[in-house]
Amino acid sequence: MVNIPKHDSVEAVWAFGDSFFDSGNNNFLNTLIKANFPPYGKDFMGGVSSGRFTNDRTISDYIVKKLGVKDYLPAYLDPYIREKDLPTGVCFASAGSGYDGVTSQIQNVMPLSIQLEMFKDYILKLNRIVGEEAAKHIIKNGVYLVSSSSNDWSISYGLVPVRRLQYNATDYANLLANNARMFFEELYKLGARKLIVFGTPYIGCFPLMRNVFGGIRRNCVNMFNEDAETFNKMLKSQLEYLRSSLPHSTICYVDYFNLSREIIQNHLQYGFEDVDNACCGTGLYETSYLCNRLSPICPNDSKFLFWDSLHLTDKGYKIIVDHALPQLMQCLH
Template sequence: MPPSVIKVNCFWIYTSICLCCSQARVNIPRNGSVPALMAFGDSFMDSGNNNALITVNKANFPPYGRDFMGGKPTGRFSNGKTIPDMIAERLGVKDYLPAYLDPSIQDNELPTGTSFASGGSGYDPLTSKIANVIPLSDQLDMFKEYIGKLKRIVGEEEANNIIEKSLYLVSWSSNDWAITYDAVPIRRLHYDVPAYSNLLVNMATNFTQEIYKLGARRIAFFGTPSIGCFPFARTIGGGILRMCGDKFNEEAEFFNSMLKNQIQVLGNSLSLSRITYIDYYKLVQQIIENPQQYGFDVVDRGCCGTGVAEVAILCNKFSPTCPDDSKFLFWDSGHLTEKGYSIVVDHALPDLV
């Protein structure tokens, strides 16, 4: 595959986007083209907003964060940095993206962005209610509050400039399918897969229109990954051999196709926007199907505990961990290792800049 060409202000960057190349790291020069990063969504984007909640969806205890700075568990659902941290780092914005509800966050950190995401949440408000986490609507309210703070810190003109030029990451839907549609099949009683996909896409559309009204222009939607091949889904729906759960993947693919089409429509209707679809499904699946090419030995279970079921509070200080997490795609049964996220980000980044 020929290299892609990215133009960022006066810099031309040539980078291969071949998915069989695990070391194709992309680093964008620090040139101010992306002044800040904002993240909305679920545990793939949560930097610790769930820490103060009464919920089982937490990761602010060992062994989570063992490879983060100083080995500190921060509420990130991995052994180290996650997607928004790495994108912020690659773009030269900051070393990691703090959680908006982190009590230690300082005013001088806000102009370069923050995460409003909440592990366990979804487009569907029922999903967040089941998990007792921060729903989409509240994340949107947090963003509105953030804008007010930003105007007080840097002034209205500069705040508007930051909001307009920032990159917005959005990752919902995995919990909608895994929890609300399958594990606790409340929505399945009233919706078939096309109807539920349509419901979620409408919610994604409304969210996009709301943040666009608030000034957002560069928005990147991550589709549902191949959750049927995540360790927890293999355990639940993969039979004795723990094969990929086809039902989960079929639901994800159907929804992704609808979301991708709607993003094209939104891009045309919101004339000043640049809305991008990131094929999270394909990125993860290609790693799972070709693990050795990316330096992985294990892709069917996580590093934490037995690796087949442990996630959130089930992955704790009493859980044994694998000796070398760089050989594992998954950290726990529902989230990638830092290395796994890094590969995903490296291949997604050319579509973001």
Template structure:
């Protein structure tokens, strides 16, 4: 049985599903593995007790069969687009999905949980999966793979896969700026230092478990996210300057530390993926990227609705492909597609 499964792995490894459009010649990626928050969550929150869910319409209305899967989008998310662009597969499954198939395990999964962050308190506030527990799930995943194809083959899979990590947004928006605890303990520079320290520690732990190609997303322009414009941007819903400055500071520190970390970890390629500047460009020049609206979401009024507030009773815009944001926080399927196309060429240069 192990031989059959390993042959399947070899077939998938050398005949990547969907075609490789960004990779150098003679390079293949066996699996995509994702950690972090809702940008990469493809349904793990369906299987835990939390209010941070999206496994109901109109979420997923443009997904295969119009099915809500727990993706925080009208369709595919960043995890899916990166998996397709790197020639791995069409859709990344949620690790907690009890019906996950062995062939899906071999080509990668997402451990991400919408609402989480690097700071353990962030996950506690939203009752979601902390990144530390996601790491434990990854260890379990490795054990499952070993039982399928053997230790040496698993080492090859893990060493040659691409790992994606998206966190930090909820640390600032759900945690730091929403409840007083961390603000009483840290100013923004000190809190940024804490988050960077936690991020670096997480990457080090991934490396110890065999990860060699790791993509770490920066914080987006936090103050320009529709819900924050509504809550803190005044009557004109302007971008919130202090939130954006916090993101810029964190991103600068994160980039510096990741650069140093890459030098210290043997055989590692750690790519800092700038989420901030591409999104600012889209938000300030939506027509350039094929969007009509980039200051509110498609669901409901687009100014506050997300998760359970974006539901079957919520009216949606007539053409979601004209909106960058799907709800008041997350990109549409088209938004994810455009962002992937912007950043992936540089990521590939950094990783291979």
């Protein structure tokens, strides 16, 4: 358990990006990328299928809980969101999105540009609720979470390889890293000062990638892991640049790649018996509507790292946050 000193306490958190954070925004979009039906959410608040792509909480939920902000991060598009929830932060993330706008187009979800527009709308609401001065203080002192590259590699460069036909991996990584930098600069212009950025995970070992690209033995796909490493290096380089060019900014990087690789390679010491297959369905390819109320699910999801073929169980997410948080607190303060 990480204890947060009182004077270091965080008062608000906002999340941008993809399904590692999305807490239900896609429920309100015309897209097939949804998780607002069983068995998703089977352990969340008594079995509510909230739109989170896991059995319980997401990474952003665990971060706000560990920081003592609130129990979970609500989706901004949820029509039932309460006004009193807004000053402590909300989630703008949209499952299926990426740093590449094409990735969002393929899946008809909200690109980062639209998530930024929602944040502007949120600021107007916040001004009305707490007043302009208090709103500026909240925006400046809160923490911004971003995770947004996995779909670019798994979808636009992988399963629907439109970008693989146009770019080699290095050039595509460079495009994504530049897009990421421009997004962070836009957030900064809107008042963001404390940023936590997640890199691409060990995506070549996720069940769907192994099943589609790993051959008859479903091996981890080295190509995608190498591409992720290439991108992560470029992303870190852009973050270094931003640290020097954006005054009074604090920018923290979460090494999601090595955290997820460590859990996969040493899974038994984390209590996982299966890291090759997902808990839902056959464990090979089901995600979103393919993981549904008719899908068999594993008897004990705490023994599985993966809930569906592209997303972790809440136990996996909790371990990621537990490992990342001490370093994040050091960075933020």
